[in-house]
Amino acid sequence: MQNIRQALPQDIPYLYSICLRTAFAGLDGTPYFNDPWCVGHYYAAPYFFWEPDLCFVALDETGKPSGYITGTSNTASFTSWVQETWLPPLQEHYKQDKEFKSDAEESVVKILLKGPGQGIWQNLGYPAHLHINLLPNLQGKGLGRSLMETFFAAVLEKGATGIHLGVDGRNTRAYGFYERMGFKILEQQSWGCIFGKTLV
Ligand SMILES: CC(C)(COP(=O)(O)OP(=O)(O)OC[C@H]1O[C@@H](n2cnc3c(N)ncnc32)[C@H](O)[C@@H]1OP(=O)(O)O)[C@@H](O)C(=O)NCCC(=O)NCCS
Numbered sequence: 001m002q003n004i005r006q007a008l009p010q011d012i013p014y015l016y017s018i019c020l021r022t023a024f025a026g027l028d029g030t031p032y033f034n035d036p037w038c039v040g041h042y043y044a045a046p047y048f049f050w051e052p053d054l055c056f057v058a059l060d061e062t063g064k065p066s067g068y069i070t071g072t073s074n075t076a077s078f079t080s081w082v083q084e085t086w087l088p089p090l091q092e093h094y095k096q097d098k099e100f101k102s103d104a105e106e107s108v109v110k111i112l113l114k115g116p117g118q119g120i121w122q123n124l125g126y127p128a129h130l131h132i133n134l135l136p137n138l139q140g141k142g143l144g145r146s147l148m149e150t151f152f153a154a155v156l157e158k159g160a161t162g163i164h165l166g167v168d169g170r171n172t173r174a175y176g177f178y179e180r181m182g183f184k185i186l187e188q189q190s191w192g193c194i195f196g197k198t199l200v
Pocket residue numbers: 022025026027132133134135138139140141142143144145146166167168171172173174175176177180181
């Protein structure tokens with residue numbers, strides 16, 4: 001059975017679920033969130049709606065989506081669309097939220113209310129960015145590499161020759177994976193670091 005394919009609208013519930021279940025520095029975020037949707041509203045779903053041709057899912061042995069890679073080839077355009085179109089209805093709703101189950105939930109809701117900033121790396125040769133997450137049953141089987149290689153080819157076809165991404169400093173496993181995939185640290189942050197890779 002084919003184990004990677006382009007995401008479909010029918011996969012959206014799985015994108016939200018996988019996003020939550022890997023939301024705590026790569027580990028299951030379920031115990032830390034009252035609202036199971038806020039993480040996916042920011043880190044998964046908008047990418048599918050903005051650039052569905054850059055969203056791919058990995059399927060388990062029953063054909064159920066259990067991992068994904070998602071992102072954009074043009075962070076500047078994506079950021080403008082997210083700020084102007086995607087976030088406002090969500091901000092109306094989340095601005096009422098005052099009770100959080102954890103610091104992790106409070107910080108995601110704060111990010112959602114503020115929106116993404118205009119980062120520097122998109123203007124310094126890394127216009128694309130991505131998010132990749134696999135549930136534990138699909139990890140360590142080469143699917144992370146396959147999703148990455150699929151994304152690299154798709155993003156290159158759209159004219160982007162560099163990718164950046166952010167990693168939580170507690171997620172040391174992901175650091176090792178990105179380095180193996182050819183990413184280098186571009187910038188240290190208080191919360192982790194920004195990695196980058198050029199594709200040509
Ligand atoms: C991080 C993650 C995407 C990696 O995907 P994966 O399917 O487990 O990784 P793969 O099995 O495809 O490994 C690909 C390569 O990276 C290497 N690798 C993986 N993790 C590594 C590590 N911690 N250190 C060094 N190398 C590593 C593998 O040995 C493999 O090398 P090879 O292809 O040259 O033989 C996946 O484990 C995951 O989704 N984890 C939970 C969510 C998460 O942390 N997402 C990232 C958030 S920033």
